[in-house]
Amino acid sequence: MKIVTQEEIDGHTNATIRGAAEGAFLSAAVAIPGSLLLNRRWASYRALPLSLKVMGTVIMIAPCISIQAERRGLEFDRAHWTGAGKWELDREAAEEEARWGALTTKDKVGDWASRHQYSIILGSWVLSMAVAGSIISRDRHQTLPQKIVQVRMWAQGLTIGVLIGAGILTHNQRQAALQRRPVDHSWQSLLAEQAREKEEARRAHSNAPNPL
Structure with missing residues (x-):
């Protein structure tokens, strides 16, 4: 078991903070100008209370901060893996790359969608809100609350449809995974790599010159 040093803890913290700052700046660079543009060109948006405008901006910025911070933290962890753990991660990455290359275009789309369900659901909700808002805002016979x-x-209806589709996709993916579920022998590979490292260390120690 590897002992984590204070330097590594500080490095992980700094990487996470850097990721949070990146997420905040990038999302704010999109959300704030977008809000100002809507406020300038869309009368219905200008009529919204300031609290709702701020909430919409925060809803866009907050997830980006969390996601980018986690990404930077994971990148730091992967960059500092050594020994058998790193070897096993590299092996799994190679197997995943080979599996992805063997998939058809349809299977790749389904696999990508199953791994990004929440992003698709959130994106569909935002897109449906934008499309429905742009269409309904042209109706001069309805008040702003209407x-x-x-x-x-409209956004809820479209999102429910996406949720149903995501549920069907998840069910199909799980059924297919159960049918071709491979036996996990990664623990054997990890033990073999650890044994090899110990043997190399023992040989290096035995071949070291005797100071006496």
Whole structure:
């Protein structure tokens, strides 16, 4: 078992903070100008309370901060893996790359969608809100509260459809995975690599010159 040093802990913390800062700056660079542009060109958006505008901006920025911070932390961890652990991770990455290369285009789309379900659901909700809002805002016979209710209903309906599709996709993916589920022998490979490292260390120690 590897003992984590204080330097590694500080490095991981700095990497996480750097990722959070990157997520904040990049998302703010999109969310804030987007909000200002909507406020300038869309009368319905200008009529919204300031609290709702701020909430919409925060909803876009906060997940980006968390996601990018986690990504940087994981990158730091992977970069500092050594020995049998690193060898096993490299082996699994090579197997995953080979598996991905053997998939058809349809299977790749399904595999990607199953691994990014939450992003697809959130993106579909945002897209449906934007599309429904742009269409309903042209109706001059409805008041602003009525338009907001209509946009929310359309977005909810489309999101429910996406959720149903995601559920069906997940079920199919799990059934297919159970049918071709391989036996995990990674623990054997890890033990073999650890034994090899110990043997190399023993040989290096035995071949070291005797100071006496």
